[in-house]
Amino acid sequence: MDFRERIVKTETLAKDIHLIRIRSEQITGKAVPGQFVNVRCSNGLDAYLRRPISICSVCPTDKTFDIVYMKRGKGTSLLCGFCEGDMIDVIGPLGSGFTMPSAGEKIAVVGGGIGIFPLLYLLESCNGVNKTAFLGFRSKDAVVMKDAFEYASNKLVVATDDGTFGVKGFVTKPFFDWLNVNRPDRVYTCGPLPMIKSVAEHCVKKKIFCEVSMEQRMGCGIGACLVCSCKVKEGPDFDYARVCKDGPVFPAEKLIFE
Amino acid sequence: MDLSVNIAGMKLKNPVIAASGTFGFGKEYSKFFDLNKLGGISVKGLTLEPRKGNEPPRIAETPGGILNSVGLQNPGVHAFIRDEIPFLREFDTAVIANVAGNTVDDYRAIVEILSDADIDAIELNVSCPNVKEGCLLFGSTAAGVFDVTDAVRKVCKKPLIVKLSPNVTDITEIARAAEAAGADCISLINTILGMSIDVEKRKPVLANVMGGLSGPAVKPVAVRMVYQTAKAVKVPIIGMGGISNESDAIEFMLAGASAVMIGTAGFVNPNVWVDTIQGIEEYIKENGFDNAADLTGALIE
Ligand SMILES: Cc1cc2nc3c(=O)[nH]c(=O)nc-3n(C[C@H](O)[C@H](O)[C@H](O)COP(=O)(O)OP(=O)(O)OC[C@H]3O[C@@H](n4cnc5c(N)ncnc54)[C@H](O)[C@@H]3O)c2cc1C
Ligand SMILES: Cc1cc2nc3c(=O)[nH]c(=O)nc-3n(C[C@H](O)[C@H](O)[C@H](O)COP(=O)(O)O)c2cc1C
Ligand code: FES
Numbered sequence: 001m002d003f004r005e006r007i008v009k010t011e012t013l014a015k016d017i018h019l020i021r022i023r024s025e026q027i028t029g030k031a032v033p034g035q036f037v038n039v040r041c042s043n044g045l046d047a048y049l050r051r052p053i054s055i056c057s058v059c060p061t062d063k064t065f066d067i068v069y070m071k072r073g074k075g076t077s078l079l080c081g082f083c084e085g086d087m088i089d090v091i092g093p094l095g096s097g098f099t100m101p102s103a104g105e106k107i108a109v110v111g112g113g114i115g116i117f118p119l120l121y122l123l124e125s126c127n128g129v130n131k132t133a134f135l136g137f138r139s140k141d142a143v144v145m146k147d148a149f150e151y152a153s154n155k156l157v158v159a160t161d162d163g164t165f166g167v168k169g170f171v172t173k174p175f176f177d178w179l180n181v182n183r184p185d186r187v188y189t190c191g192p193l194p195m196i197k198s199v200a201e202h203c204v205k206k207k208i209f210c211e212v213s214m215e216q217r218m219g220c221g222i223g224a225c226l227v228c229s230c231k232v233k234e235g236p237d238f239d240y241a242r243v244c245k246d247g248p249v250f251p252a253e254k255l256i257f258e
Numbered sequence: 259m260d261l262s263v264n265i266a267g268m269k270l271k272n273p274v275i276a277a278s279g280t281f282g283f284g285k286e287y288s289k290f291f292d293l294n295k296l297g298g299i300s301v302k303g304l305t306l307e308p309r310k311g312n313e314p315p316r317i318a319e320t321p322g323g324i325l326n327s328v329g330l331q332n333p334g335v336h337a338f339i340r341d342e343i344p345f346l347r348e349f350d351t352a353v354i355a356n357v358a359g360n361t362v363d364d365y366r367a368i369v370e371i372l373s374d375a376d377i378d379a380i381e382l383n384v385s386c387p388n389v390k391e392g393c394l395l396f397g398s399t400a401a402g403v404f405d406v407t408d409a410v411r412k413v414c415k416k417p418l419i420v421k422l423s424p425n426v427t428d429i430t431e432i433a434r435a436a437e438a439a440g441a442d443c444i445s446l447i448n449t450i451l452g453m454s455i456d457v458e459k460r461k462p463v464l465a466n467v468m469g470g471l472s473g474p475a476v477k478p479v480a481v482r483m484v485y486q487t488a489k490a491v492k493v494p495i496i497g498m499g500g501i502s503n504e505s506d507a508i509e510f511m512l513a514g515a516s517a518v519m520i521g522t523a524g525f526v527n528p529n530v531w532v533d534t535i536q537g538i539e540e541y542i543k544e545n546g547f548d549n550a551a552d553l554t555g556a557l558i559e
Pocket of ligand 3: 217218219220221222223224225226227228242243244245
């Protein structure tokens with residue numbers, strides 16, 4: 001099996017935030033929102049492991065999908081060196097996706113930082129649904145894909161920690177205000193731990209269906225090595241689930257946040 | 259040309275086996291390639307009772323390798339027999355049960371149970387660095403390895419492989435103890451105890467602080483230990499530690515291994531096992547060998 005696919009486009013969206021568009025019949029044919037791909041950043045021994053990156057958007061007609069990543073350490077820095085026309089080694093789609101809403105339902109997505117990307121694919125994939133998106137960023141320079149989210153939702157609320165764009169403060173504030181006057185059928189969240197924890201706990205308390213996309217360091221990415229654990233409730237006890245296979249999407253009420 | 263090898267009374271169709279803990283119970287990788295192609299599969303380390311394993315994060319990337327601190331998370335031996343063996347037996351490949359315990363009694367009990375199960379061999383893990391009790395404690399002294407192996411040997415009705423830890427001063431002394439106590443085969447190396455620190459957070463990367471190093475970074479240490487062990491014992495050896503391709507695998511065989519196991523490299527290349535088998539076949543052809551078994555110890559010194 002060969003996992004190499006052609007890059008058809010690369011684009012810098014903001015400082016240290018880059019998009020790669022990849023053509024793959026195999027991946028676009030199977031992917032569902034919430035799933036990820038495992039990307040090989042180097043051919044050598046540096047940045048040895050693959051890096052998990054969410055599928056951000058899929059174009060079925062062109063058979064392409066987008067990943068958007070933030071340059072952080074070794075692997076993502078190497079990714080910045082990939083160009084249009086290059087081949088990239090990607091395994092996917094991996095993991096279990098979000099539960100899709102039914103037509104006529106009302107949903108909200110709450111995303112922060114690099115956690116917003118899988119939520120775009122979700123919004124783009126559900127039709128006939130009333131969709132509100134809440135996105136949080138550090139500051140104005142970090143705001144990306146605003147137009148795409150605006151297009152894919154009925155209402156978009158952006159918050160920045162420093163108030164340089166949209167509402168000032170954490171995105172949970174406008175979301176909780178909205179929840180006081182709205183009752184969505186489903187809430188989906190992905191982003192920094194304090195954010196997803198507070199969204200999840202709030203929804204569980206109010207008995208609102210909520211799914212959370214989790215992050216963990218991975219080895220195999222396919223469920224075989226048990227390194228990517230996440231604590232979940234198991235009857236009166238707890239268990240470790242695999243983020244790569246049982247997740248990354250988990251029902252909020254199953255998760256144990258520490 | 260014949261790729262098959264005989265170890266400990268087991269005939270493997272080729273010398274390439276999936277290493278314990280990196281391959282689960284085979285289901286996940288069966289979506290990538292036909293498990294019939296493998297010489298064998300060593301399953302995730304089993305204990306008598308189910309184990310949850312250690313707190314995450316359980317993995318750290320290091321230059322050319324990884325540190326892991328899974329800590330023997332497994333469903334227990336009974337669930338293995340009930341839920342996993344039927345699937346593994348759909349394939350024509352050797353099934354090796356990797357076992358661990360806290361006490362000699364634990365080891366004896368689990369081996370007794372597995373002796374009546376439909377598996378091909380038992381691999382005694384006396385070398386897991388990621389659990390607080392037992393395991394590595396036995397593996398770090400010759401007397402400890404002798405005691406566990408001896409106790410298990412008396413109840414074991416399957417070929418018995420003893421998997422050694424590299425975290426010892428003299429590997430040959432430990433290997434001789436395993437052989438003297440009745441091991442049919444020796445496998446090595448398990449992971450090398452290591453540690454990694456996040457300098458921004460000034461904290462260990464692994465929640466467990468320390469973990470086991472595997473992957474290409476450990477290969478020279480592993481080859482050296484296989485070489486030394488092969489000179490010290492008569493029983494066959496399964497070599498592992500950082501194998502990523504046929505040339506790595508052949509290196510271990512030349513050093514004295516009769517078969518090899520591959521683990522970590524599969525995280526990067528899920529086809530590494532089949533690619534390696536194919537590569538060994540080509541090497542044999544090109545270098546005038548008749549069969550894979552002739553590679554063992556064919557080092558020119
Ligand atoms: C299911 C899933 C989906 C993700 N989707 C995206 C996305 O769409 N866009 C994006 O920018 N990032 C995403 N991430 C996070 C991304 O995987 C990490 O930022 C990336 O692995 C960091 O690699 P590095 O080489 O830059 O960092 P390094 O520090 O060099 O990485 C060292 C090791 O730690 C791992 N690691 C470091 N940070 C993380 C992290 N936050 N999560 C998991 N592993 C980590 C790396 O994979 C690598 O094995 C996702 C993570 C997961 C688990
Ligand atoms: C995530 C992980 C889990 C492991 N679990 C076990 C185990 O349960 N039992 C065991 O004997 N060895 C275990 N090992 C060790 C491997 O079987 C092997 O000895 C080691 O990783 C060296 O080989 P490699 O470099 O090809 O991975 C584990 C290794 C890894 C990376
Ligand atoms: S990364 Fe191996 S099980 Fe999830």
